[in-house]
Amino acid sequence: MPIFQPELETLPRPELERLQGERLRERFGVELEALAEQPFRMKSDLRDAYPFGLLQVPLEECVRIHASSGTRGKATIVAYTRADLAAWADCCARALAAAGAGPGTIVHNAYGYGLFTGGLGLHYGAERLGCTVVPVSGGNTPRQAQLLEDLGAEILCCTPSYALAIADHVPDPGRLELRAGLFGAEPWTEGLREAIESALGLAALDIYGLSEVMGPGVSAECAEARDGAHVNEDHFLVEVVDPQSGEPLPDGEAGELVCTTLTKEALPLLRYRTGDLASLTREPCACGRTFARMSRVLGRTDDMLIIRGVNVFPSEIERALLATPELEPHYQLVVERPGHLDELTVQVEGAADADAVRRRLHSVLGLTARVEVVPAGHVPRSEGKALRVVDRRST
Ligand SMILES: [Zn+2]
Secondary structure, eight states, X not given: OOOSSHHHHTOOHHHHHHHHHHHHHHHHSOOGGGGGGSOOBOHHHHXXXXXXXXXXXXXXXXXXXEEOOOTTSSOOEEEEEHHHHHHHHHHHHHHHHHTTOOTTOEEEEOSOOSSSHHHHHHHHHHHHHTOEEEOOOSOOHHHHHHHHHHHTOSEEEEOHHHHHHHHTTOSOGGGOOOOEEEEOSSOOOHHHHHHHHHHHTSEEEEEEEETTTTEEEEEEEOTTTOSSEEEOTTTEEEEEEOTTXXXXXXXXXXXXXXXXXXXXXXXXXXXXXXXXXXXXXXSOOTTOOOSOEEOOOOEETTOOXXXXXXXXXXXXHHHHHHTSTTEEEEEEEEEEOSSSSOEEEEEEEESSOHHHHHHHHHHHHOOOOEEEEEOTTOSOOOSXXXXXXXXXXXX
């Protein structure tokens, strides 16, 4: 499959590391060898500097503003110069090419347009590659399915949970032209990948990013390997650190992803703690790209649930649920504290025996939960990021 910028994406690693070293020195005056001694940047730094305190260029040189959703507090504002937007479009064009898109490919973009980076990020990447973009944004799910069929889109871009919601309205995936999907903006599992692939008849690929660092396209999977997302290492230097101690971890070990932007002008960040848990590998890939690959996001440092002293990530519950063939990949976790003890209710669609599911969660995760198996359509569908966890403890 053609690579969008092979001169960069297949750079031999010693040359790539030399380029990273140069850019790090230029941007931050820091030597590569001394990176691990630098302090971290956190989301709270961006919040404290709200809205424009961390900008490194005059505001009038910025041509675009985006913001994080602010679901965990005040939104963070990010800004882009013209060059930042060009680099972002390149990164998203690389991701689309890695999924098999090229000039003329019809791309159905159901990520939300607006302050959220998903919609416009993929939109300009698709145009950069020469694709024909259908800028549907989220919402009106039956129409999404109809447009997919009528316009013959080959690539679908949206959150994995929204892909499933669209699939509810696709009676026969054989009538669609879809070949691949770029799914991201929320953690998901291999089980969900299989469910989406069979429901929509496409190859489901992971795309990763966050607004503070750029938006979607920090990394993306290739169709050849579908085994970890290639990080655009000419633009981003990534590390994995122990979330508690902050010490760097070796390749293959899961920890918190830390990201340094190497080319950004408006909002460069040195050692930004993403809050996303993942691991890295620099093993060669079948596709020929030399960029390191990151695993799926295994969870977020701040969405770990502690239920009666047991630490558990929603993605672990998802994995356990999807291992039961009678269950559907639609679920919601409700956490309450009616008395002194936390109570977790797992609501999941399907036809399995609730007691068997409860025992399975207990044996696999050590988790005590109430399980409600409900008929298809009873769990609320998302039109963007899924609301997997409803935490009623703080209200
Ligand atoms: Zn690859």
